[in-house]
Structures are given as structure tokens and as C-alpha cells.
Amino acid sequence: MSLPHWSYVAMLAFCLAGTLPLVPAFRLRVLRQPRRLLLTIALAGTPFLVWDLWATHVGHWWFDEEQTLPWRVAGLPLEEIGFFVVIPLVSVLTLEGVRAARRGVRPGAPRRRKEAR
């Protein structure tokens, strides 16, 4: 596989690289709630994945074989399935990061004094 085949994977990796550091920075508890997180991904991602399968089937859009990995699931590149896991995850991380920041949590700060007591 040549480098261009990783083009879509690179985009997913970029999304994760930008949001996963929010977890330690704002001490988010998102990953400590795996059941809630997986249910969120299933509930939100599934209808859009079904739409995607249908849209690809009827030809609304399609994927470049040169810029995706060779594996296909029901005609979709594996990355496209990954998209519907990654996007709900990064959405939740961004929301919780914003919630923490607006509550006054500062990135990297060890712990607020109030909490430490």
C-alpha cells in the first residue's frame, strides 16, 4: 500500500490527535464512562451509517480506491465506518472540553484549590 491509501486514515487520526489531549488537559471523565460513550456512538452513528450505506448504494457519493485502504464492509471503506465512531467521540470530547473550560477548569492546571481540599 502506498502513502495515498492512508489519506482518509490521516484525517481520522488528525481528529483524534486534536481532541484526545482534551481528556488529560481538562481532566474529562468521558473515557471513564465506556457504556455511556458506546451507547452514544451507537445511537447517533447508526442512523447516519445507514444513510451512508444507502447513499453510496444509489450513487449520491463514492470513495476513491487510491486514497482509501483496500478493506470494504458492505461496499464502504473501513475508514468510513470509523468516521461514524470518531465523529461522535470527538463531538462529545469537544462539548465536554467546552463545558469544563466554561466552568473555569484551566488546561493543565493540577487541580483547583477548592477541589484539592
Add this chain to the structure above:
Amino acid sequence: MTYTALAATCVVLAVVLDRWVARTRVTSTGDWWAAYAIIVFFQLLTNGWLTGRGIVRYSGDAILGSGEIRFIGDGRLVFAPVEDLMFGFGLVLCSVVAWTWLGRREARDQSHNEARDEVGA
């Protein structure tokens, strides 16, 4: 149905879900709009990568534009069909609604259990 019609429907359904079905009302919060503002900026970047390079390509019959890849205009913004913004809004809002709804349900169940424990004790 075209992608355009489906994408517009998806925005409406996501808002209906938030306000009247799950009743999470995140669209009334500054947290949601601040998060969405950040997300939509990065969506333009990442989706621009997917569409500008032609990793994903679209049929001109399904979208407002012609199907030709352009940076802006012809129904496109940063290479992506504007319909993708609606698709993205729907997916991101549904994710946040599901997360918030599940969180409230868990908190409610927990307080129910605590109340029951107190009664039981």
C-alpha cells in the same frame, strides 16, 4: 430524494429530537453553540481534505452544485458540498443529544436508587 433534501430534513429532525423528543434542549445552551463553532471550523478543514483531494466524490444529480470540485461556489464551501455542513450538524447534534440524554438518565436512575436505599434503610 436528493442529498440536498435529505440533508435539510436531517437538520430539522436533529433539532426536533433535541427540543421535543429527548428534551435535552442543548440548542438552548452556550456550551453547545461554542462547541459547535469549534467543530464546524475543523469540519471545514477535515472535510476540505476529504473532498478537495477527491477521497469522497459526489454525483452532480444529488447535490446543489454540479459535482465538479471547487474551493468555493457552485454549491461548495472549502471544496465540500454545502449539504455536508447539514449532514455534519445533524450527526454532531445527535451525538451531543444522545450523550446528554444518557447522562441525565443515569443521574436520575442513581438518585432513584439512592432514594430507595434511604427508604429501605
